Amino acid sequence: MAEEAAVVSRPTQQLSSRAGWSDIKARHPWLVFLLSRVARLVVVCALLLVGTFLMVRLMPGDPARRILGLQATPEAVELTRHRLGLDRPQFEQLWSYCWNALHLDFGESFSQGVPVRELIAERFPKTVELAAAATMVLLIVGFGVGTLMAVLTRDGRRPRLDATYGTSMGALSAVPDFVLAALFAVVFGLYLKWFPVAGDNGLSSLTLPTLAVAIPGIGFLSRVVRAEALDVLSQNYVRTARAKRLTGRRIYIRHVMPNAAYGGVTLAGVSFASLVGGTVVVEQVFNWPGMGSALTSAVVNRDYPVVQAGVLLLGATVVIVNTLVDVLLAIVDPGALREN
Amino acid sequence: MRNKYLHALFRTPSGAVGSLTLLLIIALAVVGPLLWHDAAQAENVTNLNLGVSRDHLFGTDGLGRDVFARTMVATRLSLLLAVGAAVVGAILGYVVGIVIAVLPAQLRRVCLAAVDVSLSFPVILLAIVFVAMFGGGTTSTIVAIGIAFAPPLARLSSNLALAESRKEYFRIARTLGVPTRTLLPRYLLANIAEPLLLTFFYAIGSALVAVSALSFLGIGVQPPSYDWGVLLVNGFTLLYVQPAAALGPAAMIVVTGIGLALVGEASARAANPRLAGARRRTAGDDAQNAQAAAEPTPDDPTSDDLVLDVRDLRVAFDTPAGEVVPVRGIDLRIRKGEVLGLVGESGSGKSMTALAIAGLAPANARVTTERCRFLGHAGTPAGLRSRRIGQRLAMVFQDPATSLNPAMRLGTQMTEAVRAGGVGRREAVERAVERLTDVRIPAPASRLRDFANQLSGGQRQRVMIAMGLMTEPALIVADEPTTALDVTVQAQVLSVLRDVNVRSGASVLLISHDMSVIAQMCSKVAVMYAGAIVEYGDTADVVHRPQHPYTRALLASVITLDHSAESEAPAEPGGVAPSADGRNRPGGCSYLARCPIASERCADEIPPLMQGAAGEVACWNMADKEQLV
Amino acid sequence: MTALEVTDLRVQYGRGARAVRAVDGVSLAVPSGGTLGLVGESGSGKSTVARALVGLAHGSFQRLVVADAEFSSWSRPAEARVRRHVQFITQDPSSAFNPRSTIGASIAEVLASPVRESASGTARTPAELLELVALDTGVARRYPHELSGGQLQRASIARALAARPSVLIADEITSALDVGVQAGILRLLGDLQKELALSIVFISHNLAVTRHISDQVAVMYLGRIVEAGDSEEVLVQSRHPYTRALVDSVPRLKVGAPLRLPIQSEPPDPRRPPAGCRFHPRCPVGPQTNPERTDCIEHDPGTIATSASDAACHYASQATRTIAAQDTTVPG
Numbered sequence A: 001m002a003e004e005a006a007v008v009s010r011p012t013q014q015l016s017s018r019a020g021w022s023d024i025k026a027r028h029p030w031l032v033f034l035l036s037r038v039a040r041l042v043v044v045c046a047l048l049l050v051g052t053f054l055m056v057r058l059m060p061g062d063p064a065r066r067i068l069g070l071q072a073t074p075e076a077v078e079l080t081r082h083r084l085g086l087d088r089p090q091f092e093q094l095w096s097y098c099w100n101a102l103h104l105d106f107g108e109s110f111s112q113g114v115p116v117r118e119l120i121a122e123r124f125p126k127t128v129e130l131a132a133a134a135t136m137v138l139l140i141v142g143f144g145v146g147t148l149m150a151v152l153t154r155d156g157r158r159p160r161l162d163a164t165y166g167t168s169m170g171a172l173s174a175v176p177d178f179v180l181a182a183l184f185a186v187v188f189g190l191y192l193k194w195f196p197v198a199g200d201n202g203l204s205s206l207t208l209p210t211l212a213v214a215i216p217g218i219g220f221l222s223r224v225v226r227a228e229a230l231d232v233l234s235q236n237y238v239r240t241a242r243a244k245r246l247t248g249r250r251i252y253i254r255h256v257m258p259n260a261a262y263g264g265v266t267l268a269g270v271s272f273a274s275l276v277g278g279t280v281v282v283e284q285v286f287n288w289p290g291m292g293s294a295l296t297s298a299v300v301n302r303d304y305p306v307v308q309a310g311v312l313l314l315g316a317t318v319v320i321v322n323t324l325v326d327v328l329l330a331i332v333d334p335g336a337l338r339e340n
Numbered sequence B: 001m002r003n004k005y006l007h008a009l010f011r012t013p014s015g016a017v018g019s020l021t022l023l024l025i026i027a028l029a030v031v032g033p034l035l036w037h038d039a040a041q042a043e044n045v046t047n048l049n050l051g052v053s054r055d056h057l058f059g060t061d062g063l064g065r066d067v068f069a070r071t072m073v074a075t076r077l078s079l080l081l082a083v084g085a086a087v088v089g090a091i092l093g094y095v096v097g098i099v100i101a102v103l104p105a106q107l108r109r110v111c112l113a114a115v116d117v118s119l120s121f122p123v124i125l126l127a128i129v130f131v132a133m134f135g136g137g138t139t140s141t142i143v144a145i146g147i148a149f150a151p152p153l154a155r156l157s158s159n160l161a162l163a164e165s166r167k168e169y170f171r172i173a174r175t176l177g178v179p180t181r182t183l184l185p186r187y188l189l190a191n192i193a194e195p196l197l198l199t200f201f202y203a204i205g206s207a208l209v210a211v212s213a214l215s216f217l218g219i220g221v222q223p224p225s226y227d228w229g230v231l232l233v234n235g236f237t238l239l240y241v242q243p244a245a246a247l248g249p250a251a252m253i254v255v256t257g258i259g260l261a262l263v264g265e266a267s268a269r270a271a272n273p274r275l276a277g278a279r280r281r282t283a284g285d286d287a288q289n290a291q292a293a294a295e296p297t298p299d300d301p302t303s304d305d306l307v308l309d310v311r312d313l314r315v316a317f318d319t320p321a322g323e324v325v326p327v328r329g330i331d332l333r334i335r336k337g338e339v340l341g342l343v344g345e346s347g348s349g350k351s352m353t354a355l356a357i358a359g360l361a362p363a364n365a366r367v368t369t370e371r372c373r374f375l376g377h378a379g380t381p382a383g384l385r386s387r388r389i390g391q392r393l394a395m396v397f398q399d400p401a402t403s404l405n406p407a408m409r410l411g412t413q414m415t416e417a418v419r420a421g422g423v424g425r426r427e428a429v430e431r432a433v434e435r436l437t438d439v440r441i442p443a444p445a446s447r448l449r450d451f452a453n454q455l456s457g458g459q460r461q462r463v464m465i466a467m468g469l470m471t472e473p474a475l476i477v478a479d480e481p482t483t484a485l486d487v488t489v490q491a492q493v494l495s496v497l498r499d500v501n502v503r504s505g506a507s508v509l510l511i512s513h514d515m516s517v518i519a520q521m522c523s524k525v526a527v528m529y530a531g532a533i534v535e536y537g538d539t540a541d542v543v544h545r546p547q548h549p550y551t552r553a554l555l556a557s558v559i560t561l562d563h564s565a566e567s568e569a570p571a572e573p574g575g576v577a578p579s580a581d582g583r584n585r586p587g588g589c590s591y592l593a594r595c596p597i598a599s600e601r602c603a604d605e606i607p608p609l610m611q612g613a614a615g616e617v618a619c620w621n622m623a624d625k626e627q628l629v
Numbered sequence C: 001m002t003a004l005e006v007t008d009l010r011v012q013y014g015r016g017a018r019a020v021r022a023v024d025g026v027s028l029a030v031p032s033g034g035t036l037g038l039v040g041e042s043g044s045g046k047s048t049v050a051r052a053l054v055g056l057a058h059g060s061f062q063r064l065v066v067a068d069a070e071f072s073s074w075s076r077p078a079e080a081r082v083r084r085h086v087q088f089i090t091q092d093p094s095s096a097f098n099p100r101s102t103i104g105a106s107i108a109e110v111l112a113s114p115v116r117e118s119a120s121g122t123a124r125t126p127a128e129l130l131e132l133v134a135l136d137t138g139v140a141r142r143y144p145h146e147l148s149g150g151q152l153q154r155a156s157i158a159r160a161l162a163a164r165p166s167v168l169i170a171d172e173i174t175s176a177l178d179v180g181v182q183a184g185i186l187r188l189l190g191d192l193q194k195e196l197a198l199s200i201v202f203i204s205h206n207l208a209v210t211r212h213i214s215d216q217v218a219v220m221y222l223g224r225i226v227e228a229g230d231s232e233e234v235l236v237q238s239r240h241p242y243t244r245a246l247v248d249s250v251p252r253l254k255v256g257a258p259l260r261l262p263i264q265s266e267p268p269d270p271r272r273p274p275a276g277c278r279f280h281p282r283c284p285v286g287p288q289t290n291p292e293r294t295d296c297i298e299h300d301p302g303t304i305a306t307s308a309s310d311a312a313c314h315y316a317s318q319a320t321r322t323i324a325a326q327d328t329t330v331p332g
Ligand SMILES: Nc1ncnc2c1ncn2[C@@H]1O[C@H](COP(=O)(O)OP(=O)(O)O)[C@@H](O)[C@H]1O
Pocket: B280, B281, B317, B319, B324, B326, B344, B345, B346, B347, B348, B349, B350, B351, B352, B353, B362, B579, B580
């Protein structure tokens, strides 16, 4: 046997001197993978910069005019154009916009007169706090319910429970977060007075917004988790594990869960990323001092520097989270790395 | 297709409720503004912010207008906005997606990456950005949300179209000269239309939520126009005084959304049988698990030569279409060290037999036996689920590529069964190395750290055998272990199996559809046809002096090197076998329709296994005459 | 007369160090009205040859002759000629049909194709074609999922015949079927060949099956043809050790015959074919067992064409059938 292996490997050694990019790729998959993800991250952030820059410039009509309204004097319009930097050559505008943005300098808020940076430093952590809390609830409940339903309804068991579950989760995901928010505010805030309905007074204030953000997602997530788990349960290797007479617990823990983890990590990442930008409406309902409510009022007030900075920051967060998820996936399933 | 949907919609209660709700909402959208327009506009300063009453179901607003009337009137605009945004999104997304799918590979990759990036932004955030650019109002709300919806729809349609164009039948149609004008509508669009339509349906629901959300934030529909979102935010300012003004429009949004979701769910179930819970059961039954606790006891010292003794094994399924009986009462006796072949065409019930005796039959299968003894322990096949006894039976499945866990190292997979039985880690690893050596895997110690995808097909199958050997099995059940493999690899796997049989003394039940494999490997052979054994005997007798006409047909169809090109073309068993669900099953012998020597009796009586010239045969015309009564 | 001929066909998948030369200089000639068998292990490049010949894989060649028209590179006219004359049937019939069309509609599409108008032979209706492959005409109204594997494979032969080809390439068309069904398909193929004067390329990993239907046989190993010739000759007097291994791998219908194990090891990584003779790490009579055969490691015995009955082995001339492959005889 050893002899055979040696002979087979001989040509490999001869050929390995042919080094090239794809050879490096074959030998250091991790390095190449990380490099490619970082490169993608940089490109996307650059695109975001350009995108937010163009956002103001591609608007139909004169942005300054739109900010100030039709009654504004030409002088005021000119002044605003200057403050926006619209009077300088396009390339110079882009360059200074990017340069400043990289130094986290987004100028001053039109409506509040404070530097955008300060505004955001105050608001952004609040949104992350809400999104993280909601993601946690979403994942725990979503995975719990999804896995439980998969186990209960596997192989076509309990068809009635299966149908009821599908229907109710479908209905649940049809309830928009702001409706839930309003409902919660009335029921738990107003009548039962269990939780405050506005502002930020620690954990008790966090509860209602968190639930309002998380619950519509549970309907979706738990169904995806269930489908994923059922798929793994029906794989041939699970039958092999049964043939080995392993205990049910070991089959679930060692054979089913690791194979379902791939899908799980993806979903967790997607959930968090979408919640970071998706808390906008609920923040408004509960007067939560996060990015969402700041962004909304900025749009209403045509406070473009804040809109730009907000979109840029939320976008970058989403992209960074996605990159982290990719790396995590590669750790969970190193096989996929090799194939890629 | 349309009938299928209609049927599905009204078959389930949730689908029926959903469809009726939607019809009602659509009716409201049509007649709402006609019926309630005046009431909705009438301001009344004496009636400001009234609560719920007979006259004002949802109370009145800050200008004294009736909120119920306004909610009804708003139905039309809300629906139009939602459908409009979904249409814009679908047109944009689907067109972009399909165009991307037909681009050259390099360009396609770039475009897909761009779509992926935009995909990661929440719809509401994108919509806000576009509203910030275009300003508020009805049209810009539709456009903004439509654009924000486009990326996911583009991704979906390009994925579907790409997958479709890579299908084998698509490529073959091309080589057959089917022109593009046929390919596009009949292959590509026909196969992706269903999921795209379903998604469009879901998109309307999501668009309703997004439109309402924008209006709710005050950046969507602008007064004096109003949709449910505007009403909701107006009511929201009065939440503490007059909750009905907010909850009314909220209820409409929720009801419409649920209606859409229910209808979507029902149509998805109709389109996808997997969602309908029609999945094949593969797991063990709880009842069977309960039996596992009661360990079977040895009670028959006389039969210790018999490793497995099963009498009258039956496997039946209850399906909506009636009872399906893949295995119809068969006896199997396997002696120590014996290699028994089970041969028959596909669908004859061989795999179901193997799974049933291993206690691995699907949960909805009804497995019954008159007698079942494994290693002298009486019990049911499911009793084998007991670990100590059950592990003495090892399984090797047909598809080695999917039967090993892709995410677990081979070493862990091989050792986990014995480790659970209390064997130490080091000893288990040593044993695994030994077993891998037994099945001729080179460099076994380093192989233990590998994953299954690092092995070739033949190696995987040999690892499966080695894994079974870990628990010192008394019986190895190998279900078509080489059918998926090349002849050279088949030779390797068979020789390993033979080695193992000789060296460890384990008996083997070898299942195959190929008589030549059986002839090489087995000492006894059972021929299976339509769920029953039709011939049983020494391999030499069955192969060289076949009795049953089906056995002869099976043998004649084998192509070996001994058939020279000049000799008569090998025959195939003509016609079709009776299926397991009992359709086209004649009253008498199940081979009747294909039998060249059938006589009168064959149509009336089912032939049991009888003594033949050599071995046993289930045929009225081949059994020993003395046997016949 | 050859119906289809290709010289020095090469197909590569991927690039750089991961590149696989799936087909590395293959030359084939299909005799008009005859059958050429192509055998080899899975991964040896048989299917790639087939797919390249019908344009489903991108390959290069020196010369391609299709029904007396010669081409020196893959071009539109070459493609058109191939579409007109060459048809292709795959291993898995269940993926070969559009699931949304009835079998009849799938066949009718091919009949309606504009390319067919200039085709030779008589046009037939779907019903006639189904009859030709011994299927019930009612099959025309059925959907693919309603048919068995054997029925579907017959239907896909019928559809290929709708295009009125002169050459049929059959890629492992019986490998997914039971032996009983396989026998029927092979007989059908033989009958059709006589009736329609078809030329056939029959691809299989089983030498017995290939020999059963072929006049000529080419044996492929790691992207190359290592032995070719008259099928009886290749079988009875195989000169390449790999051919002999394939011969010995075929199970016999003889009870008590020794179980032969011609090759023990796995095929090498096709991305890095062994130096010298590509078969040397596995060759039962090569340097593994005869250390003095250093030629095998140092010199490539090269590629050969079908025309000459030859074998790509330095020791082919010394080889006879009696050099026994490693027999493992186990008392049964
Ligand atoms: N879960 C199931 N429900 C209903 N019928 C089944 C199920 N599984 C298998 N069958 C039926 O059992 C019969 C025998 O199948 P199988 O044992 O796989 O045959 P073989 O192994 O000989 O090919 C087939 O007709 C098949 O349709």
